[in-house]
Amino acid sequence: MSRLAFNKPYVSGKEYEYIADAVASRKLSGNGKYTQKCHDFFRSQYSFPFCLLTTSCTDALEMAAILLDIQAGDEVIVPSYTFVSTANAFVLRGAKVVFADSRKDHPGMDEDALEALVTPRTKAIVAVHYAGVACDMDTIMDVAARHNLFVVEDAAQAIDSFYMDRDGTKRPLGSIGHLAAFSFHETKNIISGEGGLLVVNDPSFISKAEIIWEKGTNRTAFYRGEIDKYNWVDIGSSFLPSEIIAAFLWAQLEKMDLIQARRLHIWNEYHRHLNGYVDAFGIKTPLVPAHATNNAHMYYLVFDNVDQRTRVTEQLKSENIDTVFHYLSLHSSPYYKKKHDGRVLPCSDKYSDCLLRLPFYFDLTDEEIKHISSRLISALNHA
Numbered sequence: 301m302s303r304l305a306f307n308k309p310y311v312s313g314k315e316y317e318y319i320a321d322a323v324a325s326r327k328l329s330g331n332g333k334y335t336q337k338c339h340d341f342f343r344s345q346y347s348f349p350f351c352l353l354t355t356s357c358t359d360a361l362e363m364a365a366i367l368l369d370i371q372a373g374d375e376v377i378v379p380s381y382t383f384v385s386t387a388n389a390f391v392l393r394g395a396k397v398v399f400a401d402s403r404k405d406h407p408g409m410d411e412d413a414l415e416a417l418v419t420p421r422t423k424a425i426v427a428v429h430y431a432g433v434a435c436d437m438d439t440i441m442d443v444a445a446r447h448n449l450f451v452v453e454d455a456a457q458a459i460d461s462f463y464m465d466r467d468g469t470k471r472p473l474g475s476i477g478h479l480a481a482f483s484f485h486e487t488k489n490i491i492s493g494e495g496g497l498l499v500v501n502d503p504s505f506i507s508k509a510e511i512i513w514e515k516g517t518n519r520t521a522f523y524r525g526e527i528d529k530y531n532w533v534d535i536g537s538s539f540l541p542s543e544i545i546a547a548f549l550w551a552q553l554e555k556m557d558l559i560q561a562r563r564l565h566i567w568n569e570y571h572r573h574l575n576g577y578v579d580a581f582g583i584k585t586p587l588v589p590a591h592a593t594n595n596a597h598m599y600y601l602v603f604d605n606v607d608q609r610t611r612v613t614e615q616l617k618s619e620n621i622d623t624v625f626h627y628l629s630l631h632s633s634p635y636y637k638k639k640h641d642g643r644v645l646p647c648s649d650k651y652s653d654c655l656l657r658l659p660f661y662f663d664l665t666d667e668e669i670k671h672i673s674s675r676l677i678s679a680l681n682h683a
């Protein structure tokens with residue numbers, strides 16, 4: 301079998317047509333027809349009150365930090381087991397990041413240990429929906445309400461995933477916190493190469509979000525004909541993507557149901573081949589708690605120890621199967637370890653050492669999934 305890559309970006313085939321249409325229309329900068337189509341899609345599909353395409357999830361998180369008016373010395377609670385942008389966006393504004401550990405049964409942050417991290421300087425909590433699996437948002441929103449904090453959902457991996465709240469209502473991820481950020485990086489379910497989305501659920505942030513998006517100007521209001529010239533009215537940056545990116549994204553959004561159905565099938569196939577078979581080696585398959593749906597963003601295994609993971613990874617690599625680790629704990633990163641308050645975060649470290657992601661992309665065939673799973677079990681038997 302030829303090399304099995306970890307990721308192969310999905311292409312629907314309509315991308316070129318929509319990009320050609322954008323080019324022919326001679327409207328290539330941001331906030332044109334395709335940007336509006338994407339905004340309308342997200343608003344109607346997930347009932348987001350307001351959203352803005354961005355050039356990445358990193359940018360959407362940076363916009364969130366500006367919107368929350370994060371100042372030097374403010375504290376923001378962030379999981380340690382996450383991508384650097386979850387923390388960096390707030391550090392850029394001068395925040396002190398207070399790292400939360402992960403849950404024992406899931407790489408997402410331990411919601412029950414959150415309140416102990418709140419101090420009078422805490423301004424926000426960033427909830428990362430790891431693997432597209434919802435955090436316990438009722439617990440997080442309760443802590444935030446009790447201490448008057450903002451909640452930002454880092455929904456980078458969580459498109460088309462839902463949370464069942466304690467009243468039994470199924471709520472789209474990204475619609476629960478004050479703000480939320482999604483990624484359309486080429487490794488995600490829905491892609492535009494690089495790309496992202498800021499969701500504004502708290503209406504008090506809407507007009508400022510538009511200004512930050514457009515370099516600190518009120519150009520968006522000007523384009524709507526609400527003012528006769530636009531001006532510099534606040535801080536901001538160039539957060540909006542070009543129409544070429546939006547046209548690409550639109551071609552993917554049209555295929556959302558197809559993409560999601562295929563990815564769920566792939567996830568279920570992996571689970572069928574591995575769940576119940578890897579347990580004997582002390583390995584855990586992914587948990588999807590009762591409050592969460594599965595958007596099939598990734599299939600991962602949590603190994604018993606780092607040596608076991610290394611041996612299996614190397615064996616699979618020698619057989620042309622690419623697997624990848626995920627995050628390295630941010631609290632012990634070269635940039636932040638001296639600034640960290642010294643708490644040991646054993647669960648985050650465990651996932652850094654022991655979690656492995658298996659190849660996962662739309663075009664992966666059932667035969668390839670079976671092959672990867674059986675080679676993995678064989679590698680375990682020899683590890």
Ligand SMILES: Cc1ncc(COP(=O)(O)O)c(C=O)c1O
Nearest residue numbers: 356357358383385456483484485
């Ligand atoms: C949890 C999380 N947040 C933020 C990001 C950053 O996304 P982007 O690459 O779109 O900036 C990622 C990237 O994978 C991520 O996993």
